[in-house]
Amino acid sequence: ESVAEGRGGDDEPHEAVQDVIRAAERMKAIIGRTLTHKPADSVAVTPQHVDLGDIAAQLARADRDSRIVVSIAREARSLVADRELLQRLLENLVDNARKYAPGSAIYIEASRAAGEVVIRVRDEGPGIPSDVRGDVFLPRRRLERDRQTSADESAGLGLSFCRLAATAHGGRDEREGMRRGS
Numbered sequence: 001e002s003v004a005e006g007r008g009g010d011d012e013p014h015e016a017v018q019d020v021i022r023a024a025e026r027m028k029a030i031i032g033r034t035l036t037h038k039p040a041d042s043v044a045v046t047p048q049h050v051d052l053g054d055i056a057a058q059l060a061r062a063d064r065d066s067r068i069v070v071s072i073a074r075e076a077r078s079l080v081a082d083r084e085l086l087q088r089l090l091e092n093l094v095d096n097a098r099k100y101a102p103g104s105a106i107y108i109e110a111s112r113a114a115g116e117v118v119i120r121v122r123d124e125g126p127g128i129p130s131d132v133r134g135d136v137f138l139p140r141r142r143l144e145r146d147r148q149t150s151a152d153e154s155a156g157l158g159l160s161f162c163r164l165a166a167t168a169h170g171g172r173d174e175r176e177g178m179r180r181g182s
Contacts, residue, residue: 019062043168045082052117053077055087056108059094066098067105076110076117081169089165093121096159101125
């Protein structure tokens with residue numbers, strides 16, 4: 001019997017497989033759009049009205065291994081963005097938090113100030129060392145501790161993708177103010 005087809009008595013494995021299939025289909029669409037877009041340093045955005053609160057809550061529900069705390073201000077819930085890119089951006093940041101701060105609570109927060117939506121994903125871990133903060137957003141850059149402990153787990157593209165997705169939405173780094181206008 002096939003778990004993907006849902007045969008058998010337990011629905012949980014079937015739901016997990018379906019989640020993986022949906023995530024793979026989302027990534028395939030994002031990669032396809034990214035590869036067909038001309039500039040190498042940007043991604044194509046398909047703007048639509050999205051509910052950031054729903055995206056964050058769905059991510060928190062799907063992650064049974066972490067404690068994700070969602071705090072989205074009412075005025076920041078509704079915005080115009082590419083739902084797939086925004087969802088993948090948040091997934092990447094949550095994955096990073098899980099990887100570098102295991103057991104820590106992960107916070108997905110958003111507020112609106114001066115017409116911009118400010119989105120933060122943070123954890124209670126040690127953070128990125130200040131001397132390499134600028135480098136971690138470059139493609140294929142990994143921290144030295146990645147190379148020592150998880151060389152096969154990371155291609156060093158997650159934060160690079162996050163920066164591209166945020167920039168495509170008009171965002172910028174929080175040190176410069178990584179914000180998304182709406």
